[in-house]
Amino acid sequence: MSSQTVLHLPSRESWTNLTESQEPIPTAGKHEVLIKIRSVALNFRDIAISTGHYPFPVKEQVVPGSDAAGDIVNVGEGVSDLQEGDKVMVAFDLATMYGPIKGWANSLGGPVDGVLREYIVVPAQAVVKIPESSSLSYAQWASVVCTGATAWNALYGNLPLRPGHSVLFLGTGGVSITGLVLAKAAGATTIITSSSDEKLRLVKEKYGVDHTINYQTTPNWAAEVQKITNGKGVDYILETCGAGTIQQSIDAIAYGGIISVIGFLAETSQEEMPNVAALVIGKGAVVRGIMIGSKQLLEEAVRFIGARDLPVPVEKTFQFRRDQVVEAYEYLASGQHVGKVCIEF
Ligand SMILES: NC(=O)c1ccc[n+]([C@@H]2O[C@H](COP(=O)([O-])OP(=O)(O)OC[C@H]3O[C@@H](n4cnc5c(N)ncnc54)[C@H](OP(=O)(O)O)[C@@H]3O)[C@@H](O)[C@H]2O)c1
Missing domain, CATH: 3.40.50.720 (NAD(P)-binding Rossmann-like Domain)
Incomplete structure (x- = not known):
């Protein structure tokens, strides 16, 4: 398979404007990895972005969504600490390894294309491994990315x-x-x-x-x-x-x-x-x-949650199909949920 399904937000009036397209699966370049996404967690931010209420810059035609967990399927040159088959998540801000996040320029699903797609290439430095012993689901780990950090x-x-x-x-x-x-x-x-x-x-x-x-x-x-x-x-x-x-x-x-x-x-x-x-x-x-958290803070949260498989609160999941993703946005916006709303791939 060489193409993947990708969702875009062509205008920011409503999540019902989400469009679906088929696009090539990218390959990992130097110091990058390719991840097959298994689950995405939605945030209130995604509602705000899709309705034009987000107070920070958003890219035109953005691929929305910031929080994903999945499997590494391809490793680029120069990556030594990650390998194919690793279960991972991606930090919300691709550039802040430690210390405060300085502005929103490197955050997924806003100024940078996000995770509502089947495959994503990201800098290896932004990847956090899911503990091998964990019995939590991909949806639960995706939920830790923004909310947990x-x-x-x-x-x-x-x-x-x-x-x-x-x-x-x-x-x-x-x-x-x-x-x-x-x-x-x-x-x-x-x-x-x-x-x-x-x-x-x-x-x-x-x-x-x-x-x-x-x-x-x-x-x-x-x-x-x-x-x-x-x-x-x-x-x-x-x-x-x-x-x-x-x-x-x-x-x-x-x-x-x-x-x-x-x-x-x-x-x-x-x-x-x-x-x-x-x-x-x-x-x-x-x-x-509070501005989310650096990769270091995310890693600390992952270690704490992973040590005891704490019950990360995923309330409801939807499938990765345009109509189901729209339903997931609607469900989140309705405020019926307790905890997190996720998309399964
Ligand atoms: N600064 C950051 O880094 C950062 C990171 C993540 C999220 N956020 C922000 O934090 C906020 C919460 O995010 P979230 O993802 O947890 O949102 P969420 O899952 O959509 O939470 C919505 C819930 O908040 C409660 N709520 C709404 N208005 C309320 C009010 N006036 N008083 C008390 N509770 C109220 C409602 O709970 P009940 O139905 O129980 O009343 C509602 O169901 C959002 O504004 C989001 O953008 C910021």
């Missing part, structure tokens, strides 16, 4: 989580549930919010979260967090919602606690935007912006 960065990238700390997660999306799995495994006390009692029940049953709060029926969820923590507040918050929730996050954080600002799921008007500087000073809190 981001959650790991929030918990360990700077001021590391310690046993006995408490962590709050906002909503039951991919970053929150993956962060929950990591924090539980590290012995933290965990609290999660959701708009749905049914989702909260599921998260308790399946992932063992310690405390749940429905943010629809308990709109002042920060006060509830204070109650749960006996007035201390939480040590960490994975702030996936942004301007619309930051006031309550600061209310919920412990003095000197750490708020990792990750996402923008809940916006607010300029007029309603709180005075974050004053509020943060009043809590002595650390507010830290």
Whole structure:
């Protein structure tokens, strides 16, 4: 077989505009590898990109998708530490091996063509091996690429989580549930919010979260967090919602606690935007912006997850056919999921 199916996004109004084409399978050049993709994990970012709401540059006719796991099928000249048959994933940013990611110029599925295709050539330096002993699926490992590295960065990238700390997660999306799995495994006390009692029940049953709060029926969820923590507040918050929730996050954080600002799921008007500087000073809190994570952070997350085959939260998978991929985008955008939505090849 010399051709492969590739999906492109010709315009950024809707994921329903995705097109399918047949294109040659590339070969690996010097210091590159060719990967046969087995699974792709979707992110909220893919929805934002496909609808023109992503605030960073996106390539024309981009091949969307950033997170893939698969098998190496061809190794280019000069690659010594990888071989055909290795099970691997590709780091979200192809150029940042360690330290902070400096801008979005090298990220897959945005400025660089991504992974919604059967085969991809990538620089060998961006590849992370899946632990040989792992019984997790390709979908689970694909889900670690962006979401896992981001959650790991929030918990360990700077001021590391310690046993006995408490962590709050906002909503039951991919970053929150993956962060929950990591924090539980590290012995933290965990609290999660959701708009749905049914989702909260599921998260308790399946992932063992310690405390749940429905943010629809308990709109002042920060006060509830204070109650749960006996007035201390939480040590960490994975702030996936942004301007619309930051006031309550600061209310919920412990003095000197750490708020990792990750996402923008809940916006607010300029007029309603709180005075974050004053509020943060009043809590002595650390507010830290998160940009995914380097290859080094991804490798640390992979090692931790692989050591115990932690239950990376893949909720639903779809097949790699244009109509099924469109359905997967729709499912993710509908917010019905708890954890990750993936494509199987
Ligand atoms: N900075 C980075 O490096 C980075 C990396 C990854 C993701 N992100 C960003 O982080 C955010 C989360 O990503 P994700 O992939 O986890 O998204 P996701 O899987 O699509 O999560 C969506 C869930 O968030 C919850 N949610 C929505 N609005 C909420 C609100 N006002 N309050 C509380 N929960 C709310 C809902 O959960 P319930 O249905 O349970 O209410 C919803 O189902 C996105 O903005 C994404 O772009 C940033």
